[in-house]
Amino acid sequence: MSEIKDFIYLDTNKVSSLYSQISGGLVQSIESTQSNSEDSKNLRNYSFKVFKHEAGGTETESNQLKETRVSHHEVYNELETELFKHGYAAELGVDISKDEIESGEAINSFENVLCIKAEGHVVFEDYQRLTRIAANYEAITGFINKSITSNIKDTPEYIEIYNQLEESRLEIKAMKNGSQKTQKKKQLEIVESQLEELTTTRKVGAVEPWIIDGLKTWVNVFLPxxxxxxxxxxxxxxxxxxxxxxxREFFLEQDIESVHFLYGSVPTIKVSLLGVITAIPKKDSITFEPLKEFDTETIDEEGNEALSVENGFRGVFRGFDGLEAMVRTCRYPRIMVQPIAIYRSILPNPKFQRKA
Structure with a gap:
């Protein structure tokens, strides 16, 4: 028996596009037809007063049961097989080694293949979820800290220090000697600081509002x-x-919060990913300069105002390249892909196979 793929994510549009190109057509669904023939007697009794006569005969009735099912998973399996068969895909650790990536030789392979497949640990970074948490951070931490304080007040350590404070306050109140009273107050302040330290060291730290507001703005502008x-x-x-x-629409579990809950932000299981390569950063700086056409003296000549305007507007986009590079964080030797599928592959385990 071959492996079973437990799909977490499957881009059916991309599967359809690539499969139709590599196979020359696309099977939208698989139809299974089951025929069942049954012989039955069709006998009718006629009364002609003198004698009875059985008229009719034997007929064969054929019933067909048709089952139509969506075949995205099967089409994907065929697509993955064909991509590797025809040399459109490469697998890390199999076709491309770690040594090739470390030396930089893998870039040539990345540039001459459509898809890359790899297995490993994944990290989920849902920025929509991040902004929702940030917007409610103060309320969440406030609730947590109140719970922490409430629990601390029930501990023997806290009760002991609190009782010491109460005794000291009563002693100070009864004192008449000014110098002794001052000395006792200093001791009281030390105990109070110990009590404050006991509670504050266990609380979740507060974040200044400007940091939360800046984070939400950054995500809303660059990472919506x-x-x-x-x-x-x-x-x-x-x-x-x-x-x-x-x-989000291509997660098999449509409730994204369920995905976070089931797998966590850093899943403990290894998964496989197949994707179309979209970016291959180089070790050296980019040599392509889209505004180089404007590096000419003719741009300042009379009658070339349109060139100046175009240069100005296009230069605005290039001015934000640095900010966008900070957001995308795709730098050498990393690569960027458009995912086709993310799944956990399971091979049959003879140890757990049941025998009849």
């Missing part, structure tokens, strides 16, 4: 509805991973 998945194929190579931006 972005859901990143980062896959690390080599556990001992921290600087390399595959970056991807998934679309």
């Amino acid at each position: 509805d972005i859901f990143n998945v980062r896959l690390y194929p080599f556990s001992d190579m921290d600087n390399f991973h595959i970056m991807s931006n998934v679309k």
